[in-house]
Amino acid sequence: MDDYEDLPHEALDDPFKPPHPxxxxxxxHCDQTYMSSLMKWQGGLWRCGIPGCDGAGYGFDVFDADGHMFAEEDEEEFDFDGEFDLDIDLESTEE
Ligand SMILES: [Zn+2]
Known part of the structure; x- marks a missing residue:
């Protein structure tokens, strides 16, 4: 099940190798989200898995989809209802 077995050493040593698993x-470049296993070793570079895209390199043009790189865009729903937990009871601050 290890697709990497067929790859040359230079591909496995490449710093921009896609993650495993x-x-x-x-x-x-193409703004597509996909499994990193689609990335292809081609011409001495780990190419983006989307046909026709010239993006290359995990950690260079391709990043974790849920990484902080894209956090601002993906997290529209900020789980904050506007209420801090400041239940200061002004009448009972003195013991
Ligand atoms: Zn791409």
Whole structure:
């Protein structure tokens, strides 16, 4: 089940090698989200898995889809209802 076995050493040593096991990644060039296992070793680079995209390199053009790189965009629902937990009881501050 290890797709990496067929790859040349340079591919496995490449610092921009996709993660193993594969995880959901997103490409800065094509803005697509996909499994990193789609990335292909081609011409000495780990290419984006989307056909026709010139993005390359996990950690270079391709990042974890749920990483902080994309946090601002993906987290529309900020779980904060506007109420701090400041239940200061002004009448009983003195013991
Ligand atoms: Zn891409």
């Amino acid at each position: 594969p995880r959901k990644v997103r490409c800065l």
